[in-house]
Amino acid sequence: MFLVENVRKVYRIRERGSWFSRQWKEVEAVSGLSFAMRPGSIVGLLGVNGAGKTTTIKMCCTLLEPTSGSITVDGYDAVRCDRQVKALVNMIAGGERMLYWRLTGRENLQYFGSLYGLSGSRLAERVDTLLDLVELREAADTPVERYSKGMKQRLQIARGLINDPKYLFLDEPTLGLDAPIARQLRRQVKQLAAEQGKAILLTSHYIHEVEELCDEVYIIDKGRLVAHDTPERLTRSFCRETTLRVTIPVLPDALQRDLRQLAERHRGTWDVAETDQQAWELTLRSEADLTAPLLSLLAAHQSPVLRLVTEQPSLEDVILQMAERRSA
Amino acid sequence: MNEWMSLLWAEIKKEHRHSFHSSLVYFSLLIWPVVMFVTAYYSFAPFRMGADSPLARFVAPGQLPLFLLTGYLGYIFFWCLVQSAWQMSFERQAGTMEMIFISPVNRLAFVYGRSLSALVEGVWLFFCFTLLAMAFVGGIHVSGWWAVPLAFLILLVSAVVWGGFLSVLFLFSRDAGFLYTVLDEPMLIFSGVRLPPLAFPFWAKLISLCFPLTYALHMVRALLMEGAELGDLWQELGLLAGVLVLLVTASVFLLKRAERHMKRTGSMVLY
Secondary structure, three states: OEEEEEEEEEEEEEEOOOOOOOEEEEEEEEEEEEEEEOOOOEEEEEOOOOOOHHHHHHHHOOOOOOOEEEEEEOOEEOOOOHHHHHHHEEEEEOOOOOOOOOOEHHHHHHHHHHOOOOOHHHHHHHHHHHHHHOOOOOOOOOEHHHOOHHHHHHHHHHHHOOOOOOEEEEEOOOOOOOHHHHHHHHHHHHHHHHHHOOEEEEEOOOHHHHHHHOOEEEEEEOOEEEEEEOHHHHHHHHOOOEEEEEEEOOOOHHHHHHHHHHHHHOOOEEEEEEOOOOOEEEEEEEOOOOHHHHHHHHHHOOOOOOEEEEEOOOHHHHHHHHHHHHHO | OHHHHHHHHHHHHHHHHHHOOOHHHHHHHHHHHHHHHHHHHHHHOOOOOOOOOHHHHOOOHHHHHHHHHHHHHHHHHHHHHHHHHHOHHHHHHHOHHHHHHOOOOOHHHHHHHHHHHHHHHHHHHHHHHHHHHHHHHOOOOOOOOOHHHHHHHHHHHHHHHHHHHHHHHHHHOOOOOHHHHHHHHHHHHHOOOOOOHHHOOHHHHHHHOOOHHHHHHHHHHHHHHOOOOHHHHHHHHHHHHHHHHHHHHHHHHHHHHHHHHHHHHOHHHOO
């Protein structure tokens, strides 16, 4: 069990001053954060830029020390028993850093494996298994500098798994990847949790990724936990509005009047915009499902429907709403 | 011990592939010190070098080439380590330092493994050149076959300890590059690479005591040029051992401080 309890991280930053004066500013990156990770589960950590996601991950991986609070991993305190904790965790970050580009994929894995005390046939077997897992066996002996972005990212995954960690931290793992490669990586992440029982914490700016992968989501803002639930329940509790988009060829005044009344009656909003195809796109937002009354209204006005789309709120809307509240 | 050995081997392999990937690198590692040696030798040429010259009080005129060869050999041992420590900034930039410190690897093994690999890769070619040049120049006076490997061992151990200490200093800050300037040229001047420290004024002698290269060179020259017996060197060996123990102790202490500092400030990712 991975337990983060009331963790706080304050950075002391030196502000630019003169040669002889030093001024320090304290910045609280994480404030009283608590969460837990269980084997086989994927936990999402969401928040806008600067919310404290990466700082949290680095504290969990023992790269940073919390200012206060505790992180306990299978009974070991992450500060006092960091060597034991390091053997249980690993981190995979997005991007092309954290690898030796002149070394081949195999040499990279061999080197990082040796940092975890692996050697000889045990190391060779582990490296081969991971190269197969991330489908890099054929490129194993090619220098990393000749890898594509997707291949480097897959090698990162293999590196992150070299010590067979029980707890894995993924910081934007699909950053800048093409859709098919990102999908392949998501599949591998799912497998790691489902088949190997790893507890995974994921941060990502691609919200659909979090919705697809995570069993539960923690949303943080300015280092504080603001929400925690399953992606579905979070979406329902924060954004109840359903959006209806209807395209019609003509929009007489009478229909406009009735649409306004329909929206007002259900405490919703409506909007209209002319499309490129000389048609009108109506957008109705309301907590109630207005599909049936809208279709009845259009039928009464003998208005043909060219297109009808219902958009359910997503986790992205939750984050956007929070960002709007933050800036307000 | 097994962990240390496997890590040392891994570091050597990594450094070899990463930093010594081309034969041109080895070529430069031979040519550059040879040019330095030749330049130093011919710098003395315009001066009076006879038996009554000021330098003759400290180095026999006929032994000047040998004196410079041993000086530059020792300097290259230590210079490689300053370079290797300086290269620590690469690990910071590439993000690989985070991946090393996220692992439970023995930090001291990492630091010394890195130093040893950089040293072996960096000096072997010039070492071979020096041995050949010594044989060609002549004047080697040893009391037994063991003097050459012992001289090599003295240089190797003291340079690795020095390199480990520097690598730890470079862990503290991305701005530690200034140490390169502070340590490299003064080491060349004050450690007795080109001039014997005995010829220095008092203040310069004090500075020379700060560099382990001074003690190592003194012993190497005693072994290879003066035919010193092991018994003659106990005092110097003890002194060098004392300095090295001090450096190792400081490295262990500073390594813990450096990691703690990085964990508190998050400076590991700053570059």
